[in-house]
Amino acid sequence: MTPEEVEAIERATIAAVSPRAVREIGGWIVALDAGTIRRAASAAPLRHDLIADPAVLDAIEAAFASEGLRPAVRLCDAPALESVRAELLRRGYRSEQPTLVKTAAVADMRAVSRAAPADMLHRPDEAWASVFTGEGFDPIDGAHRVAALSRSADAAYGAVREGGTTLAVGVAAFGHGWASVHGMRTSKARRGEGLAGRVLAGLAEACAARDVAKVFLQVEEANAPARALYRRAGFRPVWRYFYWSKG
Incomplete structure (x- = not known):
């Protein structure tokens, strides 16, 4: 998909599940909600070719902490996001629940x-x-x-x-x-x-x-x-x- 389509789908996803708060940090959309819908309580990159930026991930984690929430990321397994996966692993994150966008x-x-x-x-x-x-x-x-x-x-x-x-x-x-x-x-x-x-x-x-x-x-x-x-x-x-x- 084009970068524009990826961004549109990510934004539409968050709009549909209507989390209590949404922030944008360094090319990520950050959904902050205390409910059980994981899409409404996780951060996702708006592009599938972002390079890991520790400062951005620090800010994302701080945004979750400010709402009393545990940080969570929703990350495409595209090869161009490998540096992000490596940084998440370094920080002690683990992946689960593979999900398809169709x-x-x-x-x-x-x-x-x-x-x-x-x-x-x-x-x-x-x-x-x-x-x-x-x-x-x-x-x-x-x-x-x-x-x-x-x-x-x-x-x-x-x-x-x-x-x-x-x-x-x-x-x-x-x-x-x-x-x-x-x-x-x-x-x-x-x-x-x-x-x-x-x-x-x-x-x-x-x-x-x-x-x-x-x-x-x-x-x-x-x-x-x-x-x-x-x-x-x-x-x-x-x-x-x-x-x-x-x-």
Whole structure:
């Protein structure tokens, strides 16, 4: 991807998860939040060719400390960032949770399901939020995600409903020329029925209504079912990152 696209995706990511505070330090965007969303509580370079600057990393660590937070970094595994990885290792950081950034054309995402697309909400309601805290999900993490995604400055909220019950949800956030997909959740008892595909289809229609043609999402590399769904929806990996934190 071009440097401009990388920067736009990083900025759009932070806008979507709406951390309580954001700073920019020496070419990094630093998200500062006490919740459970790691993207909202980590620093990431705005380019994939930055050279390690110990003074910049000192300032990033100080920013986390000023908010009473443990420093964390979200770093692409691009070869040009090797000096940054080496400096993090020197400081005692370790990497974990490999995660893929994937992009797709909105038209391809819409084609993932032939069933009726999800209903779209301008704001999340209680039924939408309840999916995040239902069986099989961590209620504390779910509450943090609902709060963060509800704060998104510009977003559409998808919901598949049946008989007054919300079964599957997701969010499309808009910014910096992109749409981004977040918060994909399906009730435990109804997984494997194609409901998540209907959510993606509904979100794609919301994107098309805004004339947004390109979309991205982030998925843990170990999440094989989600990766398979996104592959069917036309998503292809553009980079991989790891979270880095001190042990």
